[in-house]
Amino acid sequence: MPYRDPHTAAPALWALRHATEGEFEASYATVAGGSHTRKGLEALAIGLYRQEFGSSPTVQFGRVPDGYRASSPNNARLVAAGSRFRGGVYDGPPLAEHRIGAPPAGSLTPDIQSQSWCGHRWNSWVALSNARYAIPASTVGLYRIRGDRDDILLYIGQGVLPNRPLAHLAKIAAVGHAQGAIFAAQHRLEVSWVAKPQPPANQLLELENDLIAAHMLHVNSAPAAQFKG
Missing domain, CATH: 3.40.1440.10 (GIY-YIG endonuclease)
Structure with a gap:
């Protein structure tokens, strides 16, 4: 299992592939503008997905499939402290990364200043x-x-x-x-x-x-x- 760096979803994607022996496919779109626009569009894509399916994409927001524990990040501070570790198959008590997601509280309404x-x-x-x-x-x-x-x-x-x-x-x-x-x-x-x-x-x-x-x-x-x- 890879570390959470350079991408935080890598351990969870590794776990899915390990569990299912399946392959992944990727699709992409180019975005004009800087990171502010790109990250906003990413949030919108996830938000629209959640509206359609009532939940987030499978490994979004740090979640990892049951039966696996995610690796730690990989940086000099963790290495110096002896705290860097590889994840993998896991049969212990549930961890924070196994918690289910929350469905949307409501629709993506336009009244951004309102109390509802x-x-x-x-x-x-x-x-x-x-x-x-x-x-x-x-x-x-x-x-x-x-x-x-x-x-x-x-x-x-x-x-x-x-x-x-x-x-x-x-x-x-x-x-x-x-x-x-x-x-x-x-x-x-x-x-x-x-x-x-x-x-x-x-x-x-x-x-x-x-x-x-x-x-x-x-x-x-x-x-x-x-x-x-």
Whole structure:
């Protein structure tokens, strides 16, 4: 089994081929524009797939087939710590990479500012600088950030709130930071969020992807600060 580098899906694809002795086929499309556009279109393709089939592609979002354990990443830090390992056939207790995915919460709706966007129940918008007072500590869920314009979003994210959205404010002070420059150019920064009761990390990533896909579908672009680091 290969390591998770240079591609995180390699161990899972290896496991599928090992289990089925099947062959894979590939199809590709060229994309005009930079990585912001390409990654947005990738999110849209996955989002449309999820709408059609009610689930994500088989090995998307870090999932590995039952009966296998994925290899670790491959980098100097792990090697120095003695933590790099090869995965393979596995008969132990279930791991995080075996958890099932989450179906879409709703359709990819165009009302990106509403409190029911994509089937979620969003909280009202508040100033991003006040997020630590408005969002209960250690909330886990999804969030969206908007700036001066009401027809687009600046960023869509997931994780522990309010820490994750507040981390974007710190990037404003970082000289030359691409995402920080986008936030710094706004007169208004507001955040809205939806709490999720401790779902597995892969499920949060799936739901986040759906939101980026909806933004791509209806705005024809990923949020301005998405994929900027």
